[in-house]
Amino acid sequence: MTTHTCDCGICDWTWRHVPAADHKPGSTRKIYRISQYKTWPPSEGLKWDLVKNDFSGLEIPQVPRTYAYHHGMFGYMNEKQVAIGEATVGCQRRMVNPTPSAKLDITTLTMLAMERAATAREAIQVMGSLAETYGYGFHDDGEMLAVADPREVWIFEIMPVGPLWTPESGKPGAVWCAQRVPDDHVSVCPNESRIGEIDLDDKDFFMASPNAISLAVEMGFYDPKSGKPFSWKRAYSPQEGSAASTDGRIQRLWRFFDIVAPSQRFKPETPNMDFPFSVKPDKKLTVQDVMNMTRDRSYGTPFDPVKGIRGGPFKNPNYYRQTRVINDGRAEYTTVTQSRAGLPDMIGGIVWISWGSQDTACYMPIYAGATALPKSFTVGDHWIFTRDSARWAFDYTDFHVQVAYSEAIKDVQAAQADHEAGAIARIPEIDARALELYKKKPAEAARFLTGFSINNADTVVDAWWKLGDDLLVKYNRLYLYNTEKRTYDRRNPAPPEWWRKAVRAFDILMEPDRR
Amino acid sequence: MRPRARTLFFLAALTLPLALAGQQVPKAGLPALTTSAGQSADVTTLNIVFDEAGIGYDYCDVPTVEMLADGVGLGGRESGPGFHIEVLSDLDRFPEGTPFKAVVFAIGASLKGMGASGLTLEAEEARLRKLIDYCRQNRIFVMAVHIGGESKRGAPGSDNERMIDAVAPLADYIVVTKDSNKDGRFTKIAQDKKIPLTEIEYALGLVDIAKKVFQ
Numbered sequence: 199m200t201t202h203t204c205d206c207g208i209c210d211w212t213w214r215h216v217p218a219a220d221h222k223p224g225s226t227r228k229i230y231r232i233s234q235y236k237t238w239p240p241s242e243g244l245k246w247d248l249v250k251n252d253f254s255g256l257e258i259p260q261v262p263r264t265y266a267y268h269h270g271m272f273g274y275m276n277e278k279q280v281a282i283g284e285a286t287v288g289c290q291r292r293m294v295n296p297t298p299s300a301k302l303d304i305t306t307l308t309m310l311a312m313e314r315a316a317t318a319r320e321a322i323q324v325m326g327s328l329a330e331t332y333g334y335g336f337h338d339d340g341e342m343l344a345v346a347d348p349r350e351v352w353i354f355e356i357m358p359v360g361p362l363w364t365p366e367s368g369k370p371g372a373v374w375c376a377q378r379v380p381d382d383h384v385s386v387c388p389n390e391s392r393i394g395e396i397d398l399d400d401k402d403f404f405m406a407s408p409n410a411i412s413l414a415v416e417m418g419f420y421d422p423k424s425g426k427p428f429s430w431k432r433a434y435s436p437q438e439g440s441a442a443s444t445d446g447r448i449q450r451l452w453r454f455f456d457i458v459a460p461s462q463r464f465k466p467e468t469p470n471m472d473f474p475f476s477v478k479p480d481k482k483l484t485v486q487d488v489m490n491m492t493r494d495r496s497y498g499t500p501f502d503p504v505k506g507i508r509g510g511p512f513k514n515p516n517y518y519r520q521t522r523v524i525n526d527g528r529a530e531y532t533t534v535t536q537s538r539a540g541l542p543d544m545i546g547g548i549v550w551i552s553w554g555s556q557d558t559a560c561y562m563p564i565y566a567g568a569t570a571l572p573k574s575f576t577v578g579d580h581w582i583f584t585r586d587s588a589r590w591a592f593d594y595t596d597f598h599v600q601v602a603y604s605e606a607i608k609d610v611q612a613a614q615a616d617h618e619a620g621a622i623a624r625i626p627e628i629d630a631r632a633l634e635l636y637k638k639k640p641a642e643a644a645r646f647l648t649g650f651s652i653n654n655a656d657t658v659v660d661a662w663w664k665l666g667d668d669l670l671v672k673y674n675r676l677y678l679y680n681t682e683k684r685t686y687d688r689r690n691p692a693p694p695e696w697w698r699k700a701v702r703a704f705d706i707l708m709e710p711d712r713r
Numbered sequence: 714m715r716p717r718a719r720t721l722f723f724l725a726a727l728t729l730p731l732a733l734a735g736q737q738v739p740k741a742g743l744p745a746l747t748t749s750a751g752q753s754a755d756v757t758t759l760n761i762v763f764d765e766a767g768i769g770y771d772y773c774d775v776p777t778v779e780m781l782a783d784g785v786g787l788g789g790r791e792s793g794p795g796f797h798i799e800v801l802s803d804l805d806r807f808p809e810g811t812p813f814k815a816v817v818f819a820i821g822a823s824l825k826g827m828g829a830s831g832l833t834l835e836a837e838e839a840r841l842r843k844l845i846d847y848c849r850q851n852r853i854f855v856m857a858v859h860i861g862g863e864s865k866r867g868a869p870g871s872d873n874e875r876m877i878d879a880v881a882p883l884a885d886y887i888v889v890t891k892d893s894n895k896d897g898r899f900t901k902i903a904q905d906k907k908i909p910l911t912e913i914e915y916a917l918g919l920v921d922i923a924k925k926v927f928q
Binding site: 363 | 864
């Protein structure tokens with residue numbers, strides 16, 4: 199499994215399915231400049247059409263067959279169950295290459311991996327070798343990808359090599375490294391480089407570009423005479439501090455380890471660079487566990503965003519933003535991918551998608567074999583409200599939760615139990631039916647999986663529009679309306695007594711003369 | 714041997730700047746200040762070019778006229794949130810307070826960068842106008858550089874084009890990568906305003922130019 203929060207707040211959120219294709223010998227694949235941040239008004243068209251107006255000038259030799267895949271801001275799942283999650287990790291300032299000599303950005307690399315790779319290892323080689331040849335950077339700098347297939351998960355990190363690189367230099371136009379996550383382990387990348395010491399002789403666990411260490415020496419980021427072993431993250435993307443020392447600003451790393459392996463008592467005071475690459479979780483994680491983890495708000499920890507009066511009378515975790523928690527209200531969408539061995543790829547691969555803030559959203563499965571996406575997943579933007587866009591359905595509910603968060607979130611959680619846990623429970627049945635069809639005719643299985651994925655998503659999106667309506671009515675004007683009895687309760691939702699005290703304390707603080 | 718010799722010649726040709734016919738690379742004095750017009754990451758490239766060329770410089774992403782007037786050392790100011798300063802001028806040759814003789818602008822608009830510096834597009838334009846007016850009044854050489862390429866140009870009236878308008882027509886020298894000038898916009902500015910212009914293939918080409926300008 200991989201998970202990825204596409205957290206931006208102003209970015210494009212639209213998804214697209216790219217069908218498989220056969221290509222004639224000698225044909226080429228055009229490379230476009232794709233900025234994660236650039237958006238266009240819907241009246242001008244959709245991002246994935248408009249990016250084709252920004253041709254980089256590079257066409258690379260096309261492969262005979264490209265695989266089908268689903269993508270949003272990045273490629274997420276292809277027909278071979280190769281799955282990707284992304285995190286920006288940054289790099290040393292002198293490594294950034296925003297010049298046009300760098301032809302490939304991270305979005306394009308993930309799409310090329312989707313088109314060309316049948317395994318995680320192949321995906322890494324595809325991305326790494328193309329970036330070396332044609333240069334990496336331009337819109338992007340240090341990036342990490344979790345690359346999975348049914349058998350392995352790898353952490354792949356890639357960085358530019360500075361703005362003075364040219365293809366004629368004969369040197370690699372990128373530096374990259376990949377480390378495999380041990381089979382019974384989990385790893386996390388909260389926008390921080392995670393690969394430390396590397397053993398390039400251990401081919402089963404490490405892959406890297408030929409300049410992985412030499413570039414660090416050349417640029418003065420590592421001194422082999424220091425007596426210290428080379429550390430990828432310390433050389434190329436050092437991060438100072440800990441969860442505690444930054445008052446929670448970089449607490450997600452500690453929090454992840456604390457959630458999955460509480461028995462190991464990881465400490466928030468431990469510098470982030472000293473955390474292990476991966477850890478064996480105390481218990482095996484389910485897909486629901488991973489979804490729940492994406493909703494984590496660090497409640498009950500030293501970084502609790504509703505501690506004291508921070509969340510207001512209704513414990514709203516969105517008021518206090520000093521702490522960066524795992525759940526992200528700025529999420530465009532979040533993915534959880536599953537690559538499952540023992541099933542044909544079109545059935546084994548699932549990308550679960552939730553729109554907007556994870557706590558008020560619902561994960562919906564899209565099978566790898568689906569040949570189309572729900573229409574509502576492919577449209578919409580941040581600045582124009584439309585009921586045609588799935589994303590706005592979830593924002594609509596999210597908006598109506600904010601007023602009385604501690605109460606309204608319970609309504610959302612009930613809906614999640616119906617639609618999200620319900621979908622998870624149905625997966626074995628869907629798998630079995632798809633497998634039956636697959637054995638007769640794979641194309642029928644694909645039609646079935648497409649139908650299920652779209653119908654389920656349409657049902658959930660409709661349910662969230664209705665949920666938003668219901669919340670508006672139920673908590674209207676901060677009273678509690680009972681639609682069945684056609685009554686309302688003027689005393690509820692009631693601000694708690696501690697809040698009344700806090701109000702009085704604030705008055706005293708601000709108006710000392712009246713004390 | 715012969716094929717290798719041809720290859721070497723080819724590589725050398727690619728890195729040579731493509732100056733407009735009849736125009737020489739102008740000379741400017743040190744000390745120099747590097748800065749951004751639009752707060753894109755291209756100013757980092759500019760600084761790396763100066764490092765590579767072995768030219769000392771002071772850098773500030775959002776200098777004011779007062780800072781420019783304070784000369785080398787930028788009045789002893791230090792970096793803070795959304796505000797970066799580096800003093801890398803040769804202090805033996807140019808002690809703190811030495812007036813700048815050149816300002817080099819890396820043109821490129823970035824809403825992300827301007828946001829981080831607490832600037833709006835209008836505020837950035839106004840800041841640039843004041844800086845260039847000061848340079849004009851005090852005979853400070855203004856060099857405008859656009860190395861972001863076609864993709865970072867934008868349509869007429871776009872953020873990046875406004876940054877170009879704010880700096881390039883008032884510069885003493887313009888250097889652009891070829892694909893930043895595919896539409897000939899910089900060539901037209903240079904011809905209209907009689908400003909020397911040099912086209913380069915890659916940012917790497919700016920290293921030699923910087924050496925020539927500031928040698």
